Amino acid sequence: MNTPIYLIGFMGSGKTTLARRLARKLNREFVDLDHLMEKETGMRIPEYFNKYGESKFRELEKETLTNSLKNPNSIIATGGGTPCFFDNMDQMLKNGLVIYLNLSAKALHARLSQTNIRERPALQGLSGNDLLKFIEKKLEERRAYYERAHHHINPLENPIDSIVMLSQRKNTV
Ligand code: S3P
Numbered sequence: 001m002n003t004p005i006y007l008i009g010f011m012g013s014g015k016t017t018l019a020r021r022l023a024r025k026l027n028r029e030f031v032d033l034d035h036l037m038e039k040e041t042g043m044r045i046p047e048y049f050n051k052y053g054e055s056k057f058r059e060l061e062k063e064t065l066t067n068s069l070k071n072p073n074s075i076i077a078t079g080g081g082t083p084c085f086f087d088n089m090d091q092m093l094k095n096g097l098v099i100y101l102n103l104s105a106k107a108l109h110a111r112l113s114q115t116n117i118r119e120r121p122a123l124q125g126l127s128g129n130d131l132l133k134f135i136e137k138k139l140e141e142r143r144a145y146y147e148r149a150h151h152h153i154n155p156l157e158n159p160i161d162s163i164v165m166l167s168q169r170k171n172t173v
Helices: 013-028 033-041 045-054 054-069 088-095 104-112 129-145 159-172
Strands: 005-008 029-032 074-077 099-100 149-155
Touching: 005 013, 005 045, 013 029, 013 074, 013 159, 029 033, 033 045, 033 074, 045 054, 045 074, 054 088, 088 099, 099 159, 149 159
Parallel strands: 005 074, 005 099, 029 074, 099 149
Antiparallel strands: none
């Protein structure tokens, strides 16, 4: 019997891309919590944040995560903040295999500098050194949550092979 696989990590660590590729490889269902929330609300995440604020967003995120626990066959890309609110991390650890995509603040900065910041409400208005300082501070705050994951992997070093191996190990326990 499969258990859901949760990919956690900071914005820009590659959770969505990797979850999609893994789902294809393992013949499982790809789920992205942000996409699910956007579908449910009919709003883009930044729009929802601006209209209802972060605490409403976190409540919706929790509800969406709780629903995802019902599908053992899924590979789930969480949002960067998902593990850090309520008992979300406990739930994921109890019900699935949790994998932390661990990248340094510098590497995250390089990746996030090349993406559309407007899609990420937490990063609005930040660029250059201010963006790096923000990432360093936020990553420090979140690290203790992320590090509770069952496994830590470097998403730049054969992440698919590593996760396939880990998921097979878990299934034989
Ligand atoms: C957030 C990360 C985003 C999204 C929201 C908040 C965060 O997801 O859930 O903008 O607090 O780190 P990604 O990590 O997929 O960008």
